[in-house]
Amino acid sequence: MPIDPVVYEYISSEVECPANQVIIEEGSKGDWVYLVLEGQVKVKKRTPKGLIVIDTLSEGDIFGEIAFLEGEYADRSATVMAAEGSVRLGILDKELLIKHYSVMSPTLRAIIKSLAIKVRETTTRICAALVAAN
């Protein structure tokens, strides 16, 4: 997916991660939002059968947004690791994101938050279904 031009103005810094480096750890606290500039990352979930890959994200994809949109110091919903080869990431300007998010009406924020919660819950359901099916 090509990088949406609107994201560029939010990139506050860039970081290069070697293959298999953990970028976000499931359950940890944090609300940095990342953009994949180059390479791929794997999104993984902990299950009783170990870590399973639930998604692979590439150039133009944003991740880490679920905890940010949920707010209130939500836990990270999944682990994100650099895939094979290195990956170059943009870290989005958190202050600017918070500024934009906080000027939204509480109702609109609640609707977006509800969407983020559903993504988190559905991810958990997928893992449970995959573990049960295998």
Add this chain to the structure above:
Amino acid sequence: MTDGKERISTTYHLRYKKGDQIFKQNDFGISIYKIVSGKVLIFRECEDVDVPIAILGKGSIIGEMIFFLKATEVRSASARALEDSEIEASHPMELLKEYEVSAPILKLMARQALNRLTRMNRFIDRLIVDEQAKAENFKRNLSLWKSNRRFYRKKVELECTYTSKTRLTGSNATLKGKIINISMTGLGLDIDPRNESVIPHEIGEVFQLETVLPNAKELKLICALVRASKGRGYISLGMTYLELSDETRKILGFFLLPA
């Protein structure tokens, strides 16, 4: 369902009885609902299977996916009251205007989250429908197995040889037995108890069995042991076929035709 009388601008208070449908998958509609009290089941209707997505309670928002699609698509799921529920329904015209002028980055994040959710919901549908199909197939095969067993089992006395095909415990020894009945799905076999000391005869063991039918046709069968019982001076085994080639099926079918 009974509509409440209270109306505040574009917000309506609605009451639903247990079992009432709040909205239906594939319907057009843009209203967003907030559960004031009660419980609501969100489910997807996929190939005649209701796939439950979530049970939501007080404070939860439902129907918001369509908001992000600006009602250009139909609802992706249905909602039903699981108990008497009070719901606040809003027509989000003002919210849509606000959303339109909000920071593009937040809209991009919401759009990506929405795409991810849609993709995952489809994936769950597939998983559940596949599981359901597997369970139905199993039931169908079981009843087919029972009816086949009832109608086509034929009493015979056929000498046979068999070898173990179980990977870990298998030995190369070829043993002898006597097939005492045979059907399209399995056979009964009597063996000498001494065979047990050569290779294991435990339930689940896989064997390759060879015999010659009275019409001189050769049969090679891959079977799993499903039953073993000891008689006086023999062991009676029940085997079920794991696979039957078209050729074997034809030979066996012809042999099992009523005389």
